[in-house]
Amino acid sequence: MVTNLVGLALSLSMGTGGQNWPIVTGDSEGTCFSRLSQINATNVKGLQEAWVFHTKENSGNTPIQCTPIVVEGTMYLVTAGHQVVALDPAVGTVKWTFNSQNNSSQSGHARSSRGLAFAKVNGRGKILYGTPDGRILSIDAAKGTADPDFKSVDLRRELGATGYVGVSAAPTVYRDLVYVGIANDEGKGAAPGNIMAFSVKTGERKWSFDVLPNEQKSAGVGAAGAWSGYALDSKSGVLFAATGSATPDFDGRDRPGDNLYANCLIALDAKTGRRLWHFQTVHHDLWDHDNASRPVLCRAKQNGKLVDAVAVVTKTGFCFVLNRKTGVPVFGVREAPAPASGFVGEQAAKTQPEPILPPPLAETVFTSDLVTNISQESTAHVNQLLSSLDFGTKYLPPSQRGTVVVPGYFGGSPWSGASFDASTNTLFVNTNNLPGIMSNPASYRMLVDQEGYPGIRPPWGMLTAIDLNTGRFRWRKTLGEYRELTARGIPQTGTPNLGGTLVTAGGLVFVGATCDQRLRAFSSKDGRLLFEFPLPASAYAAPMTFEVKGRQYVCIAASGGGYAKAFGFDLGPVSDAFVCLALPETFERRH
Numbered sequence: 001m002v003t004n005l006v007g008l009a010l011s012l013s014m015g016t017g018g019q020n021w022p023i024v025t026g027d028s029e030g031t032c033f034s035r036l037s038q039i040n041a042t043n044v045k046g047l048q049e050a051w052v053f054h055t056k057e058n059s060g061n062t063p064i065q066c067t068p069i070v071v072e073g074t075m076y077l078v079t080a081g082h083q084v085v086a087l088d089p090a091v092g093t094v095k096w097t098f099n100s101q102n103n104s105s106q107s108g109h110a111r112s113s114r115g116l117a118f119a120k121v122n123g124r125g126k127i128l129y130g131t132p133d134g135r136i137l138s139i140d141a142a143k144g145t146a147d148p149d150f151k152s153v154d155l156r157r158e159l160g161a162t163g164y165v166g167v168s169a170a171p172t173v174y175r176d177l178v179y180v181g182i183a184n185d186e187g188k189g190a191a192p193g194n195i196m197a198f199s200v201k202t203g204e205r206k207w208s209f210d211v212l213p214n215e216q217k218s219a220g221v222g223a224a225g226a227w228s229g230y231a232l233d234s235k236s237g238v239l240f241a242a243t244g245s246a247t248p249d250f251d252g253r254d255r256p257g258d259n260l261y262a263n264c265l266i267a268l269d270a271k272t273g274r275r276l277w278h279f280q281t282v283h284h285d286l287w288d289h290d291n292a293s294r295p296v297l298c299r300a301k302q303n304g305k306l307v308d309a310v311a312v313v314t315k316t317g318f319c320f321v322l323n324r325k326t327g328v329p330v331f332g333v334r335e336a337p338a339p340a341s342g343f344v345g346e347q348a349a350k351t352q353p354e355p356i357l358p359p360p361l362a363e364t365v366f367t368s369d370l371v372t373n374i375s376q377e378s379t380a381h382v383n384q385l386l387s388s389l390d391f392g393t394k395y396l397p398p399s400q401r402g403t404v405v406v407p408g409y410f411g412g413s414p415w416s417g418a419s420f421d422a423s424t425n426t427l428f429v430n431t432n433n434l435p436g437i438m439s440n441p442a443s444y445r446m447l448v449d450q451e452g453y454p455g456i457r458p459p460w461g462m463l464t465a466i467d468l469n470t471g472r473f474r475w476r477k478t479l480g481e482y483r484e485l486t487a488r489g490i491p492q493t494g495t496p497n498l499g500g501t502l503v504t505a506g507g508l509v510f511v512g513a514t515c516d517q518r519l520r521a522f523s524s525k526d527g528r529l530l531f532e533f534p535l536p537a538s539a540y541a542a543p544m545t546f547e548v549k550g551r552q553y554v555c556i557a558a559s560g561g562g563y564a565k566a567f568g569f570d571l572g573p574v575s576d577a578f579v580c581l582a583l584p585e586t587f588e589r590r591h
Helices: 005-013 155-159 214-218 376-386 483-487
Strands: 048-054 069-071 074-078 083-087 094-099 117-121 124-130 135-140 165-167 172-174 177-179 182-184 195-199 205-209 230-233 238-242 264-269 275-280 296-302 305-313 319-323 333-337 351-355 403-405 418-421 426-432 436-438 461-467 472-478 501-504 508-511 518-523 529-534 544-548 551-558 577-582
Touching (some): 155 165, 230 296, 305 418, 305 426
Antiparallel strands (some): 069 074, 074 083, 117 124, 124 135, 165 182, 172 177, 177 195, 238 264, 305 319, 403 436, 551 577
């Protein structure tokens, strides 16, 4: 008999409240919020390095994107080399290490792992890990050894797939079930990204929700997995998934129609997998505009009344806010007209959904007046490139020579998603403003100037606070800096960003994410920059916070590397560090 799981699931879902950070997003609702306030707007400038843990793995090919968890006096994290490590969270010393034996040749999504989950069965703690090569492992949380009662899950076998099947996001636990978001190939013949539930105790599959119809799977269509992970309403027992695009990218001729349940926000009965409702954020995706961010459970005003809501920020630069029970958009949605494709046999969707509110978080169509203006040389170079590309119309499908699309592959919102402060009903999200060049046959390239900087007018990175009482922005700030451009007299441009935010009761929004090797803290009230801390490399992970013996800490992985470096946006070093900050030991703690 499985015991303790119900109470544990409820306690983990209610927010961190005190010392722990038991889930990568702080709670099962995905809010990335902490009630800790020892570090606050008045003293955050006093933060200093408390400890640094070096993983001794820093090839730069695989970034550390893991957000650690802290449960029952231990920190758990996963390294770029797929080692699961337990640390003493006060000093960063190793308690144990577990080698997942990940097969990198069968891994994708930059082979990155974004976190772990904790569960308790019969009083024994378990660490659950979804590996980039497509397995679910269970590890004894105290000993760091394989769980003898749990049979390792082979997701490739579960799906009957021959291609790549992997996991990048942290698993989600509800009662006696565990769920992982599946990340697959993006070409023809990819496996489907079915949503599946497994026994926390044994690894046995309990249910599966098909994200693609059989006729599309038989035509070689695949993916549509919720690879960014899930949000869970544990009180009502509802699992929320934001699914990716159907494959192949940029070519929908073998997948006519809107491609349900790809590019959807889906509400499922967490116990049975029964669909409750769905909402599609992109029809017949031709731009790799998969939902890269997990949903966030929040509250919003609808017809003057607060309602339980769920929000998803998207690569398309939009934020969709839906009634959690019904799936009805809180602020309304319009269907914007979209042009036809020039490819014979391609049936592009005639319209695309756009929220009436909040406003777009990034540019949604690239026009000639948006060409970069950081120098005359940059403007001339990008204009020359545009002479052989298609652009200027919203939702313009990919062409053979290339179509300029904003936001591009990075988003809009990157994989890390948003954070939410229920005390003010404010959603915080960092976004990119980067043009991609989409073509069929598929190729992945960015529109950049002669130096490799984005070919669009700055800002290239933004941090935004969205008031969910009104659907309007509370404030917006440029996020990140290329210091070499600042030295030339160019106003701060922001940088591409690939990590997430942490919001605290101390009135702070912490974010790394940028390509300039910095951790920053902003005032959650008005967006003032209150603190900057130099990191050994850029931090492409979301920060977290916890408390040990009355002292609050903030921790973030800082590795650099990965896609930002591959696309030329990160010019800095790579590292192997988890950096933990705290106020000085002499700080007088008032609770």
